[in-house]
Amino acid sequence: MNKGQKVPVLVIGAGIAGIEASLLLANSGRNVYLVERTSYIGGNVIKFEEVFPNMDCATCMVAPKQQELLANENIKLLMLSQVEAISGSFGDFSVKIKKRARYVDLENCIGCSACFDPCPVEVDNEFEEGLSKRKAIYIPCAGALPNVPAIDTENCLRFKGQECQACQEACIFEAVDFTQQDEELELKVEAIVVATGFKSFDLSKTTQYGYKKFSDVYSAMEIERICASNGPTQGQIFLQSGESPKSVAIIHCVGREEKGYCSSICCMASLKLSHFFKKKLPEVKITQFYSDLCIPGKAYQKFYEEVKESKVDFIRARVTEVSQSGKELAIKYKTEDGKESTLTVDMVILNPALEPRADSAKLAELLNIPQDKDGFFSEKEPDLTSVATIQEGIFIAGCAQGPKDIAETVAEAEAAAGAILSLSR
Numbered sequence: 001m002n003k004g005q006k007v008p009v010l011v012i013g014a015g016i017a018g019i020e021a022s023l024l025l026a027n028s029g030r031n032v033y034l035v036e037r038t039s040y041i042g043g044n045v046i047k048f049e050e051v052f053p054n055m056d057c058a059t060c061m062v063a064p065k066q067q068e069l070l071a072n073e074n075i076k077l078l079m080l081s082q083v084e085a086i087s088g089s090f091g092d093f094s095v096k097i098k099k100r101a102r103y104v105d106l107e108n109c110i111g112c113s114a115c116f117d118p119c120p121v122e123v124d125n126e127f128e129e130g131l132s133k134r135k136a137i138y139i140p141c142a143g144a145l146p147n148v149p150a151i152d153t154e155n156c157l158r159f160k161g162q163e164c165q166a167c168q169e170a171c172i173f174e175a176v177d178f179t180q181q182d183e184e185l186e187l188k189v190e191a192i193v194v195a196t197g198f199k200s201f202d203l204s205k206t207t208q209y210g211y212k213k214f215s216d217v218y219s220a221m222e223i224e225r226i227c228a229s230n231g232p233t234q235g236q237i238f239l240q241s242g243e244s245p246k247s248v249a250i251i252h253c254v255g256r257e258e259k260g261y262c263s264s265i266c267c268m269a270s271l272k273l274s275h276f277f278k279k280k281l282p283e284v285k286i287t288q289f290y291s292d293l294c295i296p297g298k299a300y301q302k303f304y305e306e307v308k309e310s311k312v313d314f315i316r317a318r319v320t321e322v323s324q325s326g327k328e329l330a331i332k333y334k335t336e337d338g339k340e341s342t343l344t345v346d347m348v349i350l351n352p353a354l355e356p357r358a359d360s361a362k363l364a365e366l367l368n369i370p371q372d373k374d375g376f377f378s379e380k381e382p383d384l385t386s387v388a389t390i391q392e393g394i395f396i397a398g399c400a401q402g403p404k405d406i407a408e409t410v411a412e413a414e415a416a417a418g419a420i421l422s423l424s425r
């Protein structure tokens with residue numbers, strides 16, 4: 001660090017919130033350490049083909065920011081990394097980071113993928129929600145950035161003590177490097193932005209919807225990947241039989257009762273899926289089962305009206321059971337007046353509640369900031385600011401604080417970066 005230069009800022013999480021906060025800080029002349037636990041940047045947003053309410057192309061929206069981030073000399077990106085310890089206070093935090101080796105040289109690799117085929121290992125690709133396979137040396141999906149694979153040491157034969165160097169032999173750029181080591185880094189930072197995002201409610205905790213029991217029952221995230229042009233079916237929507245679905249039910253709020261809160265964006269996400277299906281399969285019949293519709297703001301209302309006009313049915317009811325009925329799925333539901341009915345469809349999509357990430361409690365302890373009753377990081381004064389915490393110099397942005405849409409997430413990232421810049425004056 002040059003004399004007179006300010007102490008860097010730490011941003012935890014390289015999803016859309018972390019990217020936005022890092023760029024704002026870096027473009028204001030601040031050095032940033034951006035810590036990301038995975039081997040790629042972009043978080044959940046890069047799983048989507050389009051984003052509501054304008055159905056903008058998600059990649060077109062995020063890729064320029066990702067490229068700008070990778071090219072920004074003020075940002076030191078630490079991938080495959082996690083915060084292990086934090087001490088100190090605003091202006092003088094000490095942070096220990098554990099950085100796992102990638103085993104592929106970021107400088108030498110050109111992302112040609114020639115090393116993938118020779119790898120004898122095949123495991124479920126978690127980025128694709130297990131809908132496709134990947135190798136032990138892999139990039140999670142086409143277009144993921146940086147376009148450099150990582151070796152998954154849990155599944156790589158070499159790291160299980162077996163003789164294998166097929167990927168290294170296939171790489172003419174000598175980019176596969178088994179001599180890389182995990183590192184422990186000690187950073188000094190002035191302030192911290194926590195942008196760790198969310199995870200979806202675990203649908204395997206439900207039994208009534210037939211998830212993982214019936215092959216044409218999907219989670220919303222699985223369908224997002226199926227709809228994605230860089231996903232496992234290149235955007236083609238098929239039933240397990242290979243035919244296109246003629247009727248689809250989308251069930252909102254799965255897990256809402258268990259969680260006890262509205263995740264606020266699932267209704268719009270369900271409308272988006274309807275819109276997408278209608279674009280791909282204009283004749284498909286879509287029924288949405290909801291308990292409450294959360295569609296705030298004029299842009300969202302307009303989108304809802306458009307979806308309704310495309311002949312999507314909305315039923316306010318509680319779905320009590322999904323069962324197999326021949327080749328179809330039978331949905332039993334109960335409306336508010338207590339009337340029970342059944343609808344048969346080809347495909348069911350479950351839209352789950354959003355939850356805090358599983359490691360939130362550990363990070364909250366390290367940061368010495370509270371979580372709310374649902375496990376999200378708590379802001380200092382919920383009625384006044386959604387980004388400041390009780391610890392001066394530690395800010396939260398995006399879904400780490402609670403479920404929210406992309407526009408709100410970006411606004412919070414900007415607010416967190418702005419607060420740090422104003423505190424540092």
Ligand code: SF4
Nearest residue numbers: 109110112113115171
């Ligand atoms: S490691 Fe080598 S073979 Fe694999 S993608 Fe990079 S350059 Fe291509």
Ligand code: SF4
Nearest residue numbers: 119156157164166167
């Ligand atoms: S060493 Fe073998 S098993 Fe491991 S990533 Fe390379 S090819 Fe795959």
